[in-house]
Amino acid sequence: MPKVLVVGSSVGGSIAADTLRDLGIETILLERDLNYVKPCGGAVPPRAFSDWNIPHDLIDRKVTIAVVHSPRHHSEFPVRSSHPNPETDFIAMVRRERFDRYLRERAMSKGAELIEGKLEHVDFGPRGIKAIYEDKRNKTHVIEADAVIGADGAYSTVAKALGLVRLPMAVAYQERIRLPERAMAYWEQRAALYLGDDVSPDLYAWVFPKCDHVAAGIGAGAGKTKAARQLLANLKHKLRDQLGEGLSVKFEAHHLPMHPRKHLSYDRAALVGDAAGLVQQTSGEGIYWAMKSGEMAARAIAKHLDAPTAANLRRDYDAPWWRAYRSTYLFLRFLQRISYNSDLQREIFAAMCDDPDVQRLTFDSYLNKQIVPVPWLVQLRITKHWLETALREWQQLRREGVAYKAA
Numbered sequence: 001m002p003k004v005l006v007v008g009s010s011v012g013g014s015i016a017a018d019t020l021r022d023l024g025i026e027t028i029l030l031e032r033d034l035n036y037v038k039p040c041g042g043a044v045p046p047r048a049f050s051d052w053n054i055p056h057d058l059i060d061r062k063v064t065i066a067v068v069h070s071p072r073h074h075s076e077f078p079v080r081s082s083h084p085n086p087e088t089d090f091i092a093m094v095r096r097e098r099f100d101r102y103l104r105e106r107a108m109s110k111g112a113e114l115i116e117g118k119l120e121h122v123d124f125g126p127r128g129i130k131a132i133y134e135d136k137r138n139k140t141h142v143i144e145a146d147a148v149i150g151a152d153g154a155y156s157t158v159a160k161a162l163g164l165v166r167l168p169m170a171v172a173y174q175e176r177i178r179l180p181e182r183a184m185a186y187w188e189q190r191a192a193l194y195l196g197d198d199v200s201p202d203l204y205a206w207v208f209p210k211c212d213h214v215a216a217g218i219g220a221g222a223g224k225t226k227a228a229r230q231l232l233a234n235l236k237h238k239l240r241d242q243l244g245e246g247l248s249v250k251f252e253a254h255h256l257p258m259h260p261r262k263h264l265s266y267d268r269a270a271l272v273g274d275a276a277g278l279v280q281q282t283s284g285e286g287i288y289w290a291m292k293s294g295e296m297a298a299r300a301i302a303k304h305l306d307a308p309t310a311a312n313l314r315r316d317y318d319a320p321w322w323r324a325y326r327s328t329y330l331f332l333r334f335l336q337r338i339s340y341n342s343d344l345q346r347e348i349f350a351a352m353c354d355d356p357d358v359q360r361l362t363f364d365s366y367l368n369k370q371i372v373p374v375p376w377l378v379q380l381r382i383t384k385h386w387l388e389t390a391l392r393e394w395q396q397l398r399r400e401g402v403a404y405k406a407a
Contacts, residue, residue, distance in 0.1 A: 001026045002305040004298075005131055005145040006112075007119050007158050010038055010096075012273035012290030013151030014103035015052060019298035021110035025305070028143060029107065029114045030133060032152075037097045039174060039252030040287070041208050041215055043191070044092040044099075045367055048288050052295075058099055060211040062090040067192035070350035071343070072396070077353065081367055082360045088367060091191060093208055117141065122148055122161035122269075129268050147268045147301050147308045151294060154255045156275035162266050167257035167277045170203060172284065173228035174217025174253075175236070176210070177246035186242065187214050195346040199235045201227075202340050203284065207239065213249060219284055221258070228253065256284055260329060264321060265313035270297035282332040282339065288369060289325075296321055328370060347393040348386070357382050 004020055006013045009031040020027040043063075049056060068075040080089050108114050117133040120140070131143040150158025154169060179187070187209040199205040203219035216239070218231040236243055257277040264276050272278070273290030280289065300317035301308055339349040352358050357378050374382075 003028065003145040004301055004305075005030060005129065005143055005148045006151060007131070007148060007156075008032075008151035008153060008273075008275070009034075009104045009107075009114065010100050010151065010153070010273070010290070011103055011287055012275075012294035013149065014100065014107050014294070015291045016149045016151060016272060016294035016298040017107035017112040018052075018103065018110060019295045020302060021107060021112050023299070023302040025298075025302050027107070027112040028145065029104070029112050030119060030131070030143070031104075031114065031116055032118045034114075034116050037252075038100065038153075039172065039254040040096050041172070041174065041206055041217060041284070042094045042096055042099070042210065042287075043208060043285065044094055044287050045369065046088045046090060046092055047367060047369060048291060049092065052103075052291065054102070056092075058094055058102055059092045060095060061093040061188065061209045063093060063189055063191040063209065064090050065190045066091075066353075067190055068195070068350050068353045069192065070195040070346045072347055073350035073353075075350055075353035077359050079363055080359070081363050089363070091366075093191070093210055095210055115143075119152065119157045122158055124161070124268055146305050147270075149294070149297050149301065150269065150271045150275045151273055151290070152275055154257045154274045156271065158269060159261075159271055159275055162269060164261065167261065168222050168259055169255040170219055170221050170258045170284070171225045171228050171253065171255055172217055172219050173232050174206075174215050174251075175232060175248055176213050176215055176250040176252070177243055178213040178249050179243070179246045183242065183245055184209070184212065184214075194235060194238070195340065195350060197343070199231055199238065200340070201231075203336075204340065205231070205235045207243075214243070214246070216243060217252075219256075256286065263310070263314065264293070264297070264318045265300070265310055267310045268308045270301060270313055270317055272297050280329070280332050282336040292369075293321065324370070328365070344390075344393055344397055347397070348390050351389045351393065352382075352386060355382065355385055357385075 003026040005028050006017045007030050009029045017027045017029050064079050117135045120132045123130040128146050129148050134140055150156050192207045194205040200218050202221040205218040208215045220228055256279045260277040264271055272293035278289040279286040297317050300313050304312040339345050
């Protein structure tokens with residue numbers, strides 16, 4: 001029977017395996033470490049639960065209030081779309097140890113074979129692939145298959161075997177902090193973003209609520225890994241009144257590829273999630289995109305197992321992917337460049353979060369996973385507001401700079 005190897009059993013790999021089994025394809029899941037918990041903020045749009053029939057009891061918290069802090073602004077607003085619906089207007093917060101395990105075990109229940117081992121290399125031939133892996137006893141084994149899906153993260157061994165260069169990386173560094181009940185009450189329905197050089201020079205910091213703790217973390221761009229620990233310390237100091245009584249239970253760090261690869265598919269191979277660089281630049285969001293790319297890659301490979309060439313897979317994976325999501329990636333990359341890289345940009349960004357039009361457009365796009373068409377009158381209102389805000393913030397920062405120099 002045709003056989004596909006899926007490397008990595010996180011969300012992208014597990015959805016890929018699940019999809020392959022639904023299509024009747026023999027599937028092997030190769031996971032390096034079943035005890036590994038991927039460091040992650042754990043924010044998931046509700047659409048993921050309906051798209052892949054995932055039970056809501058995996059959700060720790062349903063965030064219905066979003067908070068954005070800059071050095072001079074505080075914006076707090078509801079998670080609400082243009083057509084309010086309490087069933088879908090929220091951001092789901094999950095713990096990856098529970099969420100990933102459920103998806104992996106569901107794929108296994110459908111017949112996917114799970115192997116725990118470290119992939120060493122993949123050889124690509126005209127009749128199939130040979131994957132060499134090392135098990136927990138340091139013994140080497142070979143898996144033969146017709147094709148491989150690389151869902152093995154930012155430092156993908158599958159991508160390396162394909163001869164691809166490593167992508168530019170940002171770093172995410174977070175701490176899980178268990179809070180007393182009275183402190184958790186504030187965070188029950190809130191998620192907060194923090195802007196500023198002291199907590200994140202070119203991205204943002206966050207506090208996301210989980211079942212009995214919060215995940216407080218920072219994101220920093222390429223070349224700033226050494227500063228990550230200090231940036232997180234600065235964030236905790238800033239929030240000492242809210243987090244000071246908490247008990248630190250875990251530190252987590254991981255790298256995020258911040259630019260999609262030119263191609264997602266190759267002869268007998270497809271890359272998904274972080275391995276393909278499919279992390280959103282503005283938000284750092286990767287869970288939904290890993291799951292969706294896993295599904296689409298699996299369907300394309302299943303369709304072309306008789307001839308899994310790069311041309312065939314790109315026609316049925318790469319091309320539909322970019323038709324659906326290119327505008328989203330381009331827009332969010334542009335938004336990242338104009339929102340986080342200076343004090344003026346951050347203040348404008350935070351102030352614009354008070355705009356009801358911006359709020360609706362943001363959540364329409366986030367909840368639906370597509371850029372929502374904007375009526376021209378709304379575009380004019382937002383543009384006018386942005387220009388007024390930019391002028392006001394520039395003047396204020398200039399006054400503060402003059403006052404600082406005088407002092």
